[in-house]
Amino acid sequence: MDNELFMNTELPPPSEMAMHFEQPSSSSAMLNWGLMDPNLARNSPPQDCFMWEKSTEQQQSIFDSALSSLVSSPTPSTSNFSGGGGDGFIIRELIGKLGNIGNTSGDIYGAPMNGNVSRSASCYATPMSSPPPMMNRTAPLTEFSGDPGFAERAAKFSCFGSRSFNGRTNSGIPVNNGKIVNSGKLTRVSSTPALKALASPEFASASRPMIPAGDSPPKLPGEFSRKRKSVSKGKSKDNPLPAASPSPSFSKTAERKEVSEEKGGKRRREDEGEEEEGNKGGNDTKPPEPPKDYIHVRARRGQATDSHSLAERVRREKIGERMKLLQDLVPGCNKVTGKALMLDEIINYVQSLQRQVEFLSMKLSSVNDTRLEFNVDALVSKDAMISSSGSRVHESGLQLESLSHHNYNNNSQLHTNVSSNNMMLHSPMKSLEPSALARGFTHLPTLTQFTDTISQYQMFSEEDLQSIVGMGVAHNPNHESQSQNMKIEL
Amino acid sequence: MVDSLFPSTEATVDDASPESRRKRRRISETAKETAESSEINQESLKRWRTNRVQQIYASKLVEALRRVRQRSNDGGKITSAAREIRDTADRVLAASARGTTRWSRAVLATRVRASLKKHKKAKLTGARKPRKDTAAERKRSKLPAVERKLKILGRLVPGCRKVTVPNLLDEATDYIAALEMQVRAMESLAELLAAAAPRSTLTRP
Numbered sequence: 001m002d003n004e005l006f007m008n009t010e011l012p013p014p015s016e017m018a019m020h021f022e023q024p025s026s027s028s029a030m031l032n033w034g035l036m037d038p039n040l041a042r043n044s045p046p047q048d049c050f051m052w053e054k055s056t057e058q059q060q061s062i063f064d065s066a067l068s069s070l071v072s073s074p075t076p077s078t079s080n081f082s083g084g085g086g087d088g089f090i091i092r093e094l095i096g097k098l099g100n101i102g103n104t105s106g107d108i109y110g111a112p113m114n115g116n117v118s119r120s121a122s123c124y125a126t127p128m129s130s131p132p133p134m135m136n137r138t139a140p141l142t143e144f145s146g147d148p149g150f151a152e153r154a155a156k157f158s159c160f161g162s163r164s165f166n167g168r169t170n171s172g173i174p175v176n177n178g179k180i181v182n183s184g185k186l187t188r189v190s191s192t193p194a195l196k197a198l199a200s201p202e203f204a205s206a207s208r209p210m211i212p213a214g215d216s217p218p219k220l221p222g223e224f225s226r227k228r229k230s231v232s233k234g235k236s237k238d239n240p241l242p243a244a245s246p247s248p249s250f251s252k253t254a255e256r257k258e259v260s261e262e263k264g265g266k267r268r269r270e271d272e273g274e275e276e277e278g279n280k281g282g283n284d285t286k287p288p289e290p291p292k293d294y295i296h297v298r299a300r301r302g303q304a305t306d307s308h309s310l311a312e313r314v315r316r317e318k319i320g321e322r323m324k325l326l327q328d329l330v331p332g333c334n335k336v337t338g339k340a341l342m343l344d345e346i347i348n349y350v351q352s353l354q355r356q357v358e359f360l361s362m363k364l365s366s367v368n369d370t371r372l373e374f375n376v377d378a379l380v381s382k383d384a385m386i387s388s389s390g391s392r393v394h395e396s397g398l399q400l401e402s403l404s405h406h407n408y409n410n411n412s413q414l415h416t417n418v419s420s421n422n423m424m425l426h427s428p429m430k431s432l433e434p435s436a437l438a439r440g441f442t443h444l445p446t447l448t449q450f451t452d453t454i455s456q457y458q459m460f461s462e463e464d465l466q467s468i469v470g471m472g473v474a475h476n477p478n479h480e481s482q483s484q485n486m487k488i489e490l
Numbered sequence: 491m492v493d494s495l496f497p498s499t500e501a502t503v504d505d506a507s508p509e510s511r512r513k514r515r516r517i518s519e520t521a522k523e524t525a526e527s528s529e530i531n532q533e534s535l536k537r538w539r540t541n542r543v544q545q546i547y548a549s550k551l552v553e554a555l556r557r558v559r560q561r562s563n564d565g566g567k568i569t570s571a572a573r574e575i576r577d578t579a580d581r582v583l584a585a586s587a588r589g590t591t592r593w594s595r596a597v598l599a600t601r602v603r604a605s606l607k608k609h610k611k612a613k614l615t616g617a618r619k620p621r622k623d624t625a626a627e628r629k630r631s632k633l634p635a636v637e638r639k640l641k642i643l644g645r646l647v648p649g650c651r652k653v654t655v656p657n658l659l660d661e662a663t664d665y666i667a668a669l670e671m672q673v674r675a676m677e678s679l680a681e682l683l684a685a686a687a688p689r690s691t692l693t694r695p
Contacts, residue, residue, distance in 0.1 A: 361579055
């Protein structure tokens with residue numbers, strides 16, 4: 001439920017929170033928290049919000065205890081954080097505490113503040129790292145995704161709280177949220193004082209029944225849900241106004257994600273259409289061709305804002321992106337324009353690649369039959385040496401040494417020679433590696449490399465090796481003619 | 491950026507979604523996939539070009555070839571190796587993909603299915619009915635030329651016949667990159683083998 005949601009906010013903390021930033025239902029909650037800050041102590045708003053959001057009594061009690069423990073030691077937590085956003089850290093630590101609740105209900109009291117703080121701090125300090133203090137809550141994670149309002153509230157609270165704290169200069173700690181998300185949020189927040197005003201009265205009233213009123217929560221969420229939606233609509237309109245590029249995409253993803261999960265595909269598109277209209281109305285200041293993010297779908301001026309056409313445009317854009325990638329991949333597609341011709345080229349290319357594979361497999365089969373096993377080993381080593389890094393070289397060397405025990409009638413001497421050569425060649429191969437790597441797979445100068453390395457070492461079997469090389473070169477034309485014939489056949 | 495923030499969740503969603511969840515995927519697709527599509531494609535392009543992947547493929551290919559040769563030598567049949575080698579190469583390629591793409595899974599699955607069908611002697615060619623009036627049909631279905639070509643592409647990429655268009659293009663991208671790597675690896679391998687086995691060819695009559 002909401003508890004788990006809130007706990008899960010810690011799991012993918014910044015990404016999830018970023019995604020859920022602009023979810024409509026949470027903006028109001030965020031504002032609540034921000035607005036309550038001036039009125040109340042720092043830690044009380046979270047309590048209120050948690051009270052409101054919680055649905056189960058038991059968890060409420062747990063929250064109460066957690067929050068009380070948090071409240072009881074606000075200063076140490078703040079002192080723990082030296083950098084900016086200390087208030088945000090408090091909130092995160094609160095979130096962390098709530099996360100603890102999910103894990104072990106009884107551990108709240110025992111959980112050390114520092115531990116929570118560090119964990120939550122680490123969670124937020126490394127947004128990209130997957131957050132793992134509570135990894136066993138995979139089930140709640142799905143629920144979390146299903147009801148992201150809480151997460152969004154949490155997310156918004158963290159940055160919003162810091163913003164409001166900054167405004168109040170209560171703690172005197174400069175809000176220094178290095179994350180893009182937070183800065184984006186901050187800008188958005190700053191541009192929406194109206195929303196704050198809108199939300200303030202209800203929250204001022206709501207802030208009174210602060211603490212553990214189990215009965216108040218059930219009533220409030222209903223109001224808040226309604227208000228949230230309206231505020232969220234307003235917020236979504238305000239999203240495009242600030243020019244932070246990631247934030248609109250965040251908002252759009254969040255909106256879209258949340259709405260899609262709440263309602264369904266069709267209705268999501270309709271909502272998008274509505275929001276697009278709202279955005280379009282507010283976008284007169286923007287350039288007529290608003291920058292399109294990957295996810296952001298915006299109705300351009302003069303274009304239909306129909307949900308169907310929007311979805312169609314999204315679909316077309318996706319396909320266009322992929323076609324562009326394919327264009328880069330398939331040689332000779334640059335001159336071709338148009339999907340049909342490009343698809344023709346792509347089909348031809350795939351067919352030619354498949355034919356090449358077939359032909360090469362035939363060639364390999366012929367070579368497979370005609371040569372003996374030691375060549376495979378030598379080839380493995382050579383292949384590895386040519387196209388591998390130093391570690392692989394050692395592996396291949398070991399492989400060669402192990403395989404050198406295989407002695408074949410005709411080529412035993414050659415094999416040992418080759419193996420010894422290969423082993424000897426390891427060190428020079430390392431020096432040649434950069435060039436070897438560059439050339440290894442692109443074209444096939446393996447013969448030349450082999451001869452070069454061989455010439456470096458006056459091995460006693462050099463004449464044998466040279467004969468091999470010579471015969472290989474001599475035989476290549478034969479093979480190549482065969483291959484050409486086969487190619488013609490194909 | 492935005493893209494980097496949706497890495498794991500996106501990947502898991504894309505990988506784990508079976509056909510039944512395609513609808514839900516589409517719903518949440520726009521939010522996630524459009525951000526991830528370019529990243530996935532670029533990443534797929536890059537991953538088939540790394541040396542490490544090539545090494546892995548080359549070594550696995552050699553191993554598989556050796557096994558094939560051993561099996562053929564034991565069995566006594568030598569000449570049927572071409573298709574076997576191609577199948578082994580495809581399988582090895584698909585294995586290198588680590589099951590993240592549809593075509594790789596299909597390639598690995600068809601082998602199992604083929605071996606089963608071999609025992610059951612199921613008719614594989616009976617499914618396709620010959621199309622006699624292809625000209626008329628072509629005229630009839632001339633309008634969605636792009637769609638026809640997409641269907642052809644879907645037939646070419648293994649296991650992608652009933653796949654949505656953007657996914658098909660994704661799979662095709664990955665498949666092309668993988669095929670390129672396969673061709674390069676097999677070419678170099680063949681060259682090495684040809685170079686290192688002149689004596690045996692000489693000794694053979």
